[in-house]
Amino acid sequence: MNIYEHIYDSLGRQDYIAAAAYIRELEKYDQVEAVRLLVSLYIEQGNSQKAMDAWQKLYALLPQDFFTAFLHARILFMQGRYVSAYGELIGIVVPQEKQRDYGEKIFNLLGQCCRILGKTTEAALAYKKAAELAVGQSLQALEYSNYLFNLHYSGEHSAEFLRQAAAGFQTVFGNIQPLLHRTRKKDRRLRIGYLSSDFRRHVMLCFSYALLTAYNREKFAVYAYMLAAEDVYSQHLRSQVTVWRNLRGLLPKEAAQVICRDQLDILVDLAGHTKGNGLPIMAYKPAPVQISGIGYFASTGLLPMDYFLGDVYLDGKQGQLTQAEFTEELLVLPHSHFCYVPLQEVPLPTTPAFLRNGYVTFGSFNNFAKVTDDVLKVWAQILRQASHAHLLLKASVFDGGETEAYTRNRLAAAGLPMDCVECRGISRDYLSEYGDMDIALDTFPYPGGGTSCDALYMGRPLITLAGKRHGERFGYSLLMNMGLEELITYSPQEYIECAVTLARDTELLQGLQVNLRRIMQKSPLMDCSGYMNALEDGYQHISKGYREGEKL
Known part of the structure; x- marks a missing residue:
């Protein structure tokens, strides 16, 4: 190993002491490269102040270099200075011969900045470019997932565009040969596997908890495959399932082989193209029947994925409303496609x-990337028409600094009266803060998920705008399952009118706030037994049509 290999090996193993020692040795004969690596070391350690101090030395040595600018952008991003990081990144010109080495990293960081700053179209294009420049299958898959999600x-x-874009994900995996499956014994329980990095304290656990705890233990054996570090929630789930395996750190093929040896009948992916997903594992077809759903809202594009989980409200009784969006066949449940716990x-x-304040407060606790300028303009009209109404927003973009200032300027530019808008930063336990709003406003075309369920559970009515696609109808499905069709709208103007009308009817509003939790608890959204019966009927039906991974 030469000294560079020692440094990169140490950084890869997170042995920062060893890496620092090798960097000091390198400095004796290559000062520029040593300082570059020192900046990278401090970035990897998460020490932004030391990274910035080292970067100042690098800038003095090599001020015009594109990589010097990129390292500066990385430090700014670490500090939460996303506006400055974005400004640095868009000015970087990477030499053609360096594109394959550094282009992916630069465009990935640009995509992250754009997403946070509400530049959604630019974010998707940046991630697409990162995918094109990525070297290696795992990195290509990561960046293409980022592209599709954004x-x-x-x-x-x-x-059609979205379906074709999703189908392009399969090209990342080339000619991977699917694993061979043994024919299962007909007299044993069906083996169902669930694959996720979120079997822990995470919003997705609200939607997967029933899968791992409320299944029919006489007819089904449940295998949970965890892809991340575990916590106390994980330990509880471990005690509920038939088999628990943590596949963290394994290469996709290795993980797929572990799953294949368990001789599952059905493997369910719960992440789609979200962070930490297991799609590269599913690409090896470790189970004869593979399903995706719940954690993602659109086609995976992966050919070895047989089904996508939906419901009658998202997709129509036979999936006729949205099947054209998917490369997978839709498995349509009769009520809700998930159970909320x-x-x-x-x-x-x-x-x-409204009784405490003397005015009605609308609110949204959604990921602010979902809050487009069009959404802000509609919310501005609601505040103008609903006398004395206020708006409560809670998101990480309001954690202070230049990003909060930038976002507040976005709100003002959209016409929101800023003296009637309260902005709060992110916090770990936030459910009680729903008590500070009266009416929750859904985002569109990308609606809320966990935050919408939380709002309803905390007694806050949700105004949603139903779109035509599977992923645009989450709020519609929620409210239809609760029998609250009057809160569903189909155009921006209807959305505005519905919000304003409810704000004026404070008697109805108070009644909803008192009764929504009870309504939700009695609905299919929280009926674990009914949900699992419907889902497991679906499992039994589709498993009959497969033998060794092929439809009969």
């Missing part, structure tokens, strides 16, 4: 916010 923040693409018991607010 396409959905805006409504500018057709269903809150991770903590929080009492309902005792007094409506």
Whole structure:
């Protein structure tokens, strides 16, 4: 090993002491490269101040170099200075001969900045470029997933475009040969596997908890495959399933081989193209029947994925509304495609916010990347028409600094009266803060997920705008399952009118706040037994049509 290999090996093993020692040795004969690596070392350690100090030395040595600018952008990003990082990145020109080495990293960081700053179209294009420049299958898959995910923040693409874009994901995996499956014994329980990195304290656990705890133990054996570090929630789930395996750190093929040896009948992916997903594992077809759903809202594009989980409200009774969007066949449940189980018991607010404040407060706790300029303009009209109304927003972009200032400027530019807008930063336990709003406003075309369920559970009515695609109808499905069709709208103007009308009817509003949790608990959304019966009927039906991975 030469000294560079020692440094990169140490950084890869997170042995920062050894890496620092090798960097000091390198400095004796290559000062520029040593300082570059020192900056990278401090970035990897998460020490932005030391990284910036070292970067100043690098800038003095090599001020015009593109990599010097990129390292500066990385430090700015670490500091939460996303506006400055974005400004640095768009000015970088990478030499053609260096594109394959550094282009992916630069465009990935640009994509992250754009997503945070609400530049959704630019974010998707940046991730697409990162995927094109990525070297190696795992990195290509990661960046292509980023690209697909970010396409959905805006409504500018057709269903056919999105389907074709998703289908392009399969090209990342070339000619991977699917694993061979043994024919199962007919007299044993069906083996169902669930693959996720979120079997822990995470919003996705609210939607997967029933899968691992409420299954029919006489007819089904459940195998949970965890892809991340575990916590106390993981330990509880471990005790509920038939088999628990943590595949963290394994290469996709290695993980797929582990799963294949378990001789599953069905493997369910719960992440789609979200962070930490297991799609590269599913590409090896470790089970004869593979399903995706719940954690993602659009086609995976992966040919070895046989089905995508939907429901009658998202997709129509036979999936006729949205099947054209998917490379997978839709498995349509008769009510909800998920079951919601809150991770903590929080009492309902005792007094409506409008009684305490003297005015109605609308609110949104969604990931702010979903809040497009079009959404902001509609919210501005609601505040103008609903007398004295306020708006409560809670998201990480309001954690202070230049990003908060940038976002506040976005709100003002959209016409929101800023003296009637309250912005709060992110916090770990936030359910009680729903008591500070009266009416939750859904985002569109990318609606809320966990935050919408949380709002309803905390007694806050949700105004949603139903789109035509599977991923645009989450709020529609929620409210239809609760029998609250009057809160569903089909155009921006209807959305505005519905919000304003409810704000004026404070008697109805208070009644909803008192009764929504009970309505939700009695609905299919929280009926674990009914949900699992429907899902397991689906499992039994589709497993009959397969033998050794092929439809009969």
